[in-house]
Amino acid sequence: xxxxxxxxxxxxxxxxxxxxxxxxxxxxxxxxxxxxxxxxxxxxxxxxxxxxxxxxxxxxxxxxxxxxxxxxxxxxxxxxxxxxxxxxxxxxxxxxxxxxxxxxxxxxxxxxxxxxxxxxxxxxxxxxxxxxxxxxxxxxxxxxxxxxxxxxxxxxxxxxxxxxxxxxxxxxxxxxxxxxxxxxxxxxxxxxxxxxxxxxxxxxxxxxxxxxxxxxxxxxxxxxxxxxxxxxxxxx
Amino acid sequence: xxxxxxxxxxxxxxxxxxxxxxxxxxxxxxxxxxxxxxxxxxxxxxxxxxxxxxxxxxxxxxxxxxxxxxxxxxxxxxxxxxxxxxxxxxxxxxxxxxxxxxxxxxxxxxxxxxxxxxxxxxxxxxxxxxxxxxxxxxxxxxxxxxxxxxxxxxxxxxxxxxxxxxxxxxxxxxxxxxxxxxxxxxxxxxxxxxxxxxxxxxxxxxxxxxxxxxxxxxxxxxxxxxxxxxxxxxxx
DNA sequence: CAGTGGTCTAGACCACTTA
DNA sequence: AAGTGGTCTAGACCACTGA
Numbered sequence: 001x002x003x004x005x006x007x008x009x010x011x012x013x014x015x016x017x018x019x020x021x022x023x024x025x026x027x028x029x030x031x032x033x034x035x036x037x038x039x040x041x042x043x044x045x046x047x048x049x050x051x052x053x054x055x056x057x058x059x060x061x062x063x064x065x066x067x068x069x070x071x072x073x074x075x076x077x078x079x080x081x082x083x084x085x086x087x088x089x090x091x092x093x094x095x096x097x098x099x100x101x102x103x104x105x106x107x108x109x110x111x112x113x114x115x116x117x118x119x120x121x122x123x124x125x126x127x128x129x130x131x132x133x134x135x136x137x138x139x140x141x142x143x144x145x146x147x148x149x150x151x152x153x154x155x156x157x158x159x160x161x162x163x164x165x166x167x168x169x170x171x172x173x174x175x176x177x178x179x180x181x182x183x184x185x186x187x188x189x190x191x192x193x194x195x196x197x198x199x200x201x202x203x204x205x206x207x208x209x210x211x212x213x214x215x216x217x218x219x220x221x222x223x224x225x226x227x228x229x230x231x232x233x234x235x236x
Numbered sequence: 237x238x239x240x241x242x243x244x245x246x247x248x249x250x251x252x253x254x255x256x257x258x259x260x261x262x263x264x265x266x267x268x269x270x271x272x273x274x275x276x277x278x279x280x281x282x283x284x285x286x287x288x289x290x291x292x293x294x295x296x297x298x299x300x301x302x303x304x305x306x307x308x309x310x311x312x313x314x315x316x317x318x319x320x321x322x323x324x325x326x327x328x329x330x331x332x333x334x335x336x337x338x339x340x341x342x343x344x345x346x347x348x349x350x351x352x353x354x355x356x357x358x359x360x361x362x363x364x365x366x367x368x369x370x371x372x373x374x375x376x377x378x379x380x381x382x383x384x385x386x387x388x389x390x391x392x393x394x395x396x397x398x399x400x401x402x403x404x405x406x407x408x409x410x411x412x413x414x415x416x417x418x419x420x421x422x423x424x425x426x427x428x429x430x431x432x433x434x435x436x437x438x439x440x441x442x443x444x445x446x447x448x449x450x451x452x453x454x455x456x457x458x459x460x461x462x463x464x465x466x467x468x469x470x471x472x
Numbered sequence: 473c474a475g476t477g478g479t480c481t482a483g484a485c486c487a488c489t490t491a
Numbered sequence: 492a493a494g495t496g497g498t499c500t501a502g503a504c505c506a507c508t509g510a
Binding site: 267268269283297299300301302303432 | 475476477478
């Protein structure tokens with residue numbers, strides 16, 4: 001066999017330290033220039049190693065603050081009836097939610113279509129970001145049909161929306177159409193999650209229907225390395 | 237605002253050509269060195285641009301053969317009762333399947349656990365790769381409980397396994413536990429899909445149960461930019 | 473064989489964060 | 492102001508591909 005590439009060998013050494021627990025979850029790695037010195041590689045090679053570990057979900061970067069060891073993935077059922085809050089508690093993870101905006105707006109065309117309303121018709125749009133164990137990992141954009149959610153804006157929208165929908169508005173028997181795909185983050189989404197533009201994410205789109213009629217559309221962008229989704233289904 | 241970075245501006249120009257149809261799906265991009273010349277950037281910048289488009293799923297690379305425009309995503313229901321073959325036909329996509337190996341082996345421990353059998357107990361392991369529109373996008377590893385699938389190896393395993401399970405073995409009323417996560421490809425998996433080690437993939441694990449007992453475990457590794465998953469669910 | 477991407481060096485300046 | 496990652500140059504050699 002040939003000699004391992006310098007960046008792969010550095011990546012392996014860092015990985016070793018991480019799985020050993022020498023570098024625990026959430027801790028900061030040495031700076032890129034420090035790695036160059038310690039391991040006698042060029043900065044390009046050091047960065048290649050970091051990129052490799054990043055794409056494996058082992059580490060992540062915060063703006064220009066440095067590289068950090070990623071915490072374990074959060075497990076999540078996108079067809080959930082329970083709220084994310086409840087799932088976080090059962091996994092002993094700290095969840096924080098921040099309301100970014102809430103207003104009555106005209107949604108994008110695809111959203112209008114999914115809600116089965118005219119493109120000129122407005123909807124209530126709620127945008128939030130959520131952190132698991134202090135790391136922002138989820139950007140959430142919910143579009144609600146106004147007719148189905150009167151006075152929505154007067155409620156506390158930093159709390160569980162799932163509970164609000166269920167308890168204040170009494171929607172219990174819901175159907176969900178869920179779509180999951182890989183999607184690069186837009187500049188503004190990336191900024192809210194403190195990652196860079198174009199960063200890969202798992203995009204989850206959830207159309208909520210009651211009696212066959214759509215009442216809401218939820219879009220979630222999860223940092224791809226932060227989540228694992230689990231679904232139960234039935235074969236024919 | 238500041239001047240756009242050279243690599244972002246190059247990426248935007250290439251993206252333009254792709255969405256225009258000037259560079260249709262499947263076509264080859266100019267070589268990295270050609271791009272350096274045409275756009276007067278260093279090779280590093282050219283590569284950064286290509287990497288950005290790659291992470292957006294717009295282009296992909298084949299070994300050392302060059303960069304190519306990616307075809308549209310394949311849409312797929314992981315809780316499907318229909319076979320992938322059937323889904324491909326309804327989407328007018330060409331699907332090819334290649335059997336890589338089929339044998340009786342002792343599976344990894346996690347698999348034994350999921351199948352609820354002793355770690356020493358063997359299982360029938362079938363490995364295949366599948367292409368959509370001539371591009372290898374899926375590596376599939378199926379573990380079958382021997383007791384549930386007698387004489388499995390004597391069948392044609394390049395054909396639809398879904399149909400085989402349903403028609404030859406008569407398992408109709410199945411339950412599925414599905415898990416979806418992001419996972420880097422191992423060296424051997426990457427090689428089969430003609431991409432490089434560590435390439436991000438969507439990992440799908442599907443536990444098949446009949447009357448509450450697991451009879452098979454299927455693992456699928458999809459190139460992350462090639463697929464979109466859709467699921468239907470029920471709220472509480 | 474020539475062409476391609478894969479890896480690498482040793483520098484440089486910029487933009488942003490934190491203090 | 493000091494430290495960090497982000498971007499960039501102009502080269503180089505290697506490993507693998509295809510004809």
